Amino acid sequence: MGNADLRDLASIREVAFEELEGSVVAVDAHNWLYRYLTTTVKWTNDDAYTTADGVEVANLIGVVQGLPKFFEHDLTPVMVFDGEMTDLKADEVAERREKRERAEKRQAAAAERGDAVEAARLSARTQRLTDTIQETTRELFALLDVPVVEAPAEGEAQCAHMAATGSVDHAGSEDYDTLLFGAPTTLRQLTSKGDPELMDLAATLADLELDREGLVDVAMLCGTDFNEGVRGIGPKTAVSAVREHGDLWAVLAARDASIPNAEAVRRFFLDPPVSDADVDPTIDPDVEAARAYVVDEWGIDAGEVDRGFERIRESQVQTGLDRWT
Structure with missing residues (x-):
């Protein structure tokens, strides 16, 4: 938010x-x-x-x-x-x-x-x-x-x-x-x-006794990255209001308030533009090539990154050992 x-x-x-x-x-x-x-x-x-x-x-x-x-x-x-x-x-x-x-x-x-x-x-x-x-x-x-x-x-x-x-x-x-x-x-x-x-x-929805739409309504009443909230409404008040009135529109009507682009903001949270993505969880970092890129090609002070690269190298060895034990 x-x-x-x-x-x-x-x-x-x-x-x-x-x-x-x-x-x-x-x-x-x-x-x-x-x-x-x-x-x-x-x-x-x-x-x-x-x-x-x-x-x-x-x-x-x-x-x-x-x-x-x-x-x-x-x-x-x-x-x-x-x-x-x-x-x-x-x-x-x-x-x-x-x-x-x-x-x-x-x-x-x-x-x-x-x-x-x-x-x-x-x-x-x-x-x-x-x-x-x-x-x-x-x-x-x-x-x-x-x-x-x-x-x-x-x-x-x-x-x-x-x-x-x-x-x-x-x-x-x-x-x-x-x-x-x-x-x-x-x-x-x-x-x-x-x-x-x-x-x-x-767990959040169960604790608040709301569904996801209700949670989005609560967030919008408080204010999000995409809309200003309603003056005088904090998180607890928003939860109570949505429980009492049922949804964002009913709360706004009861308070004679409005949120610009409310329908578009609500729809964006509930059905945002996304894409399916297949992920290969196997990682095999080329630490030497990465170090050469950072230090030699871009001139980064080796003292700032050598320990990080060493930790990456060590973690890959340890993870491999763990998977064989």
């Missing part, structure tokens, strides 16, 4: 990696990459990931730092990239652009006055997935044999569809939209230390 209201309603529990071994996870690639990208920028000297031509490819460090977590716990990531942006999201994208532009101005001011810490923090906020970052990320995934799926539209919707149809075991995202798009289970905190969280759709 556009806000975190659904966090208060969703059934979420911490799950041990041991319970997930052997699972295939459809990962919202933009969401996953952006989190590593901003972390890399925040804590790494930009000389380590900026080419002689001034092109920033912090994503290459982020990918190498982030993938070992999957491999070391015998998880197969399937990276799902966003497709065409829906018109419904245009307002949100414009708002993000404005925030980024404001952060860029503040970053320049911080750098000018010599505040390196503040400049680095703001630099992380201004990161975006450039064409170069998109292309080099896909190329690195190919060398590491990580499956990639191109979504027709929203990556979260495609992840949810793949989980719902059984082509993967779980969706993987920090956002809550996978719940609204119908993912039976979503793994969260895949970019954090410690065990992940598991968000369960069936």
Whole structure:
């Protein structure tokens, strides 16, 4: 969702990696990459990931730092990239652009006055997935044999569809939209230390005494990435209102309120553009070729990625041993 209201309603529990071994996870690639990208920028000297031509490819460090977590716990990531942006999201994208532009101005001011810490923090906020970052990320995934799926539209919707149809075991995202798009289970905190969280759709609906349509109605009343919510309605009030009145339309009528494009937004959550995808869970990364691509071709500081590549190599050996014992 556009806000975190659904966090208060969703059934979420911490799950041990041991319970997930052997699972295939459809990962919202933009969401996953952006989190590593901003972390890399925040804590790494930009000389380590900026080419002689001034092109920033912090994503290459982020990918190498982030993938070992999957491999070391015998998880197969399937990276799902966003497709065409829906018109419904245009307002949100414009708002993000404005925030980024404001952060860029503040970053320049911080750098000018010599505040390196503040400049680095703001630099992380201004990161975006450039064409170069998109292309080099896909190329690195190919060398590491990580499956990639191109979504027709929203990556979260495609992840949810793949989980719902059984082509993967779980969706993987920090956002809550996978719940609204119908993912039976979503793994969260895949970019954090410690065990992940598991968000369960069936348990959420049972706890709230709603069906999926009702959950979408609740989300829309609170506000999503695609619509503003109704003033004065928070998550608990929204649940009560949908239970009492039956659906979004009845709640809006009772409150003499409206949501622009409500029918289109609701339909988008319940029947989003998605495609079927066959996934081969067998991964055989070419670590040496991937390292040469990152270090030799793109000039990334070897000290920033060598440990990550070593972890990938070690995890593949260990996983192979485990499967033979």
